[in-house]
Amino acid sequence: MRAVPVSGRDLLTRLGPDAARWALLRPAGHDLPDLDPAHLLSQREDNALFRVQYAHARTRALMRNASQLGIIPQPQPQPQPHDAPAEPGAYRHPAEAALLALLADYPRTLEAAARHRAPDRLARQLVALADGFFRFHDACPALPSGESGESGESGERKPSAVHRSRLALADAAGAVLAGGLHLLGISAPDHL
Template sequence: MRYAHSRTRALLRNAHDLGVEIEAPAQDPYRHPAETELLGLLADYPRVIETAARRRAPDRVARHLERLADAFFRFHDECDPLPKGDEKPSAVHAARIRLADATGIVLADGLRMLGISAPDHM
């Protein structure tokens, strides 16, 4: 989970260096199953936190973060978040970097709730 967080931060740094405009709007860019799986886990996070707090079950947060980290690595492997070679940055790259950023934010939040650091570099 910590490595997944640091990888999301590295993607943001690399995207900046490559000129990926992450502020560029994209229209429904998430079509790949790995993207939609990641989006679903991100959307479930508030419900998981609420349930974990109500039941006093921090293990629910840990398990959700584990699933989120696994889904992030599938996304990272199956969907190129950064342009390759001479490829120009596109709206798809921007959307994928935004998705990686959201994943990093949720991972950092959950790790901190569990008392675990979320390093930007590993």
């Protein structure tokens, strides 16, 4: 551990509790923390804490919108071997598979972070998970849109098994992001 060139009170005053904790917990023990308020408090893509909190907020927004549309998340089984027909809604897209892999790796990362007393490992996993969620979010719509020829009375596509399974994956990502932030003592806002 290296001494931080500012008092804890000054750090909390300048950054607030979330950014201060992130600044001190994200770098590895041998690295100096980035204490620049302009970077840590910006709501931009280059701020890792913002990306993690925003990813969580997006998952919550998806769940709110799904609830308003009456769509219930429902996970689907993994694709079967090539000789078996794939289940409808099974996670076949590369962005879905990548997000699933990050979620599956979370318990191992969490255990290693605890064993080595290295919260930076958890913080890096949360950043990777947030980035994986955004790739998934951009490539795999979790809610139906009106762009297809299949339309209901309102002009929007009806929800399918794919939508329900993608919502379940987004919900799982949100739960892991919230849990990881909570373990670091950082808030996981539902709205940003």
